[in-house]
Amino acid sequence: MRSLFFLLLLFFSFHSTTTSINRNRNRNRNLIKQTCKNCSQNDPNISYKFCITSLQAAPNISRADNLRELGMISIKLIRHNVTDTRLHIKELLKNKKLDPYIRACLNDCFELYSDSIPALRQAIKDYKAKHYEDANIEVSSVLDASTTCEDGFKEKKGVVSPLKKRNNASFQLSAISLSIINMLLG
Secondary structure: OHHHHHHHHHHHHHHHHHHHHHHHHHHHHHHHHHHHHHHHHHOOOOOHHHHHHHHHHOOOHHHOOOHHHHHHHHHHHHHHHHHHHHHHHHHHOOOOOOOHHHHHHHHHHHHHHHHHHHHHHHHHHHHHOOOHHHHHHHHHHHHHHHHHHHHHHHOOOOOOOOOHHHHHHHHHHHHHHHHHHHHHHO
């Protein structure tokens, strides 16, 4: 009898937990979808699909219950992207046969992305303190860094940026964060 009671208790506990988790997932998905819809409608530079894919893949996304939490996650996504891109540039610069022009552009990009890391640290602090205008300025500097990096490669005809996808991702992630910050300022 005890074991039957225990099994029933275990079943209902599991069922209740599963139902709660599913409810949270659905609420979370709806928050992401609505946020990405607003972001992409308000900024032609933001791809709805990129926004959805990026936010859904973010670590700790299941904890985002509201727009403010989603905004923090979006800034942390930029930080991850910038850090990873900086490491990628460092690896590219190890190539001894690199074209001198591309090397110079990569060095510039390395500096830009290096400067973005403390800017993002400050953006996170400002965001946590609800100083959204200041966070906006810091995130905007990262958006500018990705654009400036990409533009450097375009200055010489025929040069293809080895960072095109990464710069685009950094730009879009920054644009998503800026859009969310603007919604919060709203």
